[in-house]
Amino acid sequence: MKFYFLLLSLVLYAALSNGQSIQNKWEKKAQKLAQKFIIVDGHVDLPYRLKVTNFRLQKEYLGIPYKTDTGDFDFVRAKEGGLDAPFMSIYIPSKLQVEGGAKELADSLINMVEYIAKHQSAYFQMAYSPKDVMRAKKQGKVALPMGMENGAPVEHDLSLIPYFKKRGISYITLTHAKDNKICDSSYDTTRTWNGLSAYGYKVLDEMIFSGIMIDISHVSDSTFYQTLRYVRVPVIASHSSCRKFTPGFERNMSDDMIRMIKANDGVIMVNFGSTFLDSEVGKHNDSLRTVLNQYLEEKGIKENTDEAAQLKLDFSKEHPTLFADVYKVADHIDHIVRLAGVNHVGFGSDYDGVGDSLPTGLKDVRDYPNLVKVLLERGYSSKDIKKMCSGNIFRVWNKVLKNGSTLENKI
Ligand SMILES: [Zn+2]
Structure with missing residues (x-):
């Protein structure tokens, strides 16, 4: 009996340590790949965080360059996560759009970056x-491309599209x-245009002409379909996930849209926000x-008071908020891959934009290797993962x- 117990223990130990060494293997490989590959994220809300909280990236924090204790992004953490x-x-x-000042805000946020x-x-x-991103990577720097979230700054004047291109905007979320x-939003039930306005089509033309990517995150389904039928250039969804996991949530992409x-x-860059990943968690x-x-x-307790803050804290201890996990993000990636293959998926975290x-x-931003690890575990090759990271x-x-x-040269 003793002998069998010993044998069983040995077998169990071997199986466990084998499992652990496989885990370690994936972890090491994921760390290596995250550093080796260029990782592009379609959407990080740092500029607005800087604007709203009047927060500044410190020159040094405890002797380390640009490490911050708040928010989701800074240089040190970006480097750690690849x-x-x-x-x-x-x-x-x-x-x-109602109050005015959209162009001025866009200019000031660009100035800030x-x-x-x-x-x-x-x-x-x-x-x-x-090319600029590749150069920055070689020099050990973090590249800062810019995307404009909302076409409001160009909604009155087409000439502002080439203007913002010159200012460095690489995509515009319509x-x-x-x-x-320009168009209808997924969150707005008014359906002002039932998709794109006549002006919206001109905006698309001008964006294509200027070499600015069209971002269809945030738009209504009708806007999506009309845009996709109209354009001959690939589009992006800079931060959207799959509607399959969030039925009825128009902000995410349906199977047909994928x-x-x-x-x-085009490419769909998956949003990491829990409400984008799992409707049960959201509910x-x-x-x-x-x-x-x-x-x-x-x-009768007012928002933004100490009393409200304390109450919220106590409440959250008793009723903890739920979160999706890294496996769920991988589920969304799997789903896009099943429908469209590995050439049409990327990461669009929405870091600094989706709160807690x-x-x-x-x-x-330290955590991209965790996602790479799950993708390796699920059998994706390094080549596949490279495509998702930036290819x-x-x-x-x-x-x-x-x-x-090419269009510019024709004129
Ligand atoms: Zn957004």
Whole structure:
């Protein structure tokens, strides 16, 4: 009996340590690949965080360059996670469509990104093409390409599209949370244009001509279909996930849309926000929020007070918020790959943009290796992962740039 027990223990030990060494193997390989490959992220909301919180990337923090304790992104953490080129989101809130000042805000956010690259040139560099990103990577810097989230700054004047191209904008998300002069938004039920406006088609023409990528994240389904039927250049979804896991959530991509992106040769960059990944998690957190808000209202406690903050803290201890995890992000990638293949998927985290809703295992820009590890475990080759990290977005970006310059030369 003793002998059998010993034998069983040995077998179990061998199996466990074998499992562990496989885990270690994937972990090491993932770390290596994340550093080796260029990682581009389609959407990081750093500029608006800088603007809203008046937060600055410190020159040094505890003797380490540019490490910060808040937010999801800084130089040190980016390097740790292998992130080489986060698209800086030049985010324009929809309210400015009514109040005015969209162009001015866009200019000031661009100035801010340029300021970082200029004054912290040992660490950051502006990027206007994949070539610029590659150069920055070679020099050990983080490249800062820019995408404008919301076409509001160009909604009154087409000449502002080449203007923003010259200022370094590489993609424009046609709209944000509300319908604008260009098209309808997924979040807005007004359906002002039932898709694109007549002006919106002109915006698409001018973007194609200027070599700016068209971003269809945030648009309504009708806008998506009309855009895809109209353009002959690949488009991107800079930060969208799959609707399969969030039924009825128009902000994410349906299966049919994913197939259409494949036919268009575009790329879907998966959003990491938990509500984009799992509708059950989203529903749970929404209902907690409703209960809490009702309670605050009943007690007459005002938002943004110390009392409200303490109450929220106590409430969250008793009713913890749920989060999706890194495996769920991989599920979304798997789903896109099943429908469209490995050439049409990338990462569009929305770091610094989705608040405390990031999945377990992907809490900030240090964590890309965790995702790479899961992808390796699921059988993706290094070549596949390289495409997801940057190959696919580079293909689209180069094609759009080339097409723009070819059109320009024809004039
Ligand atoms: Zn967004």
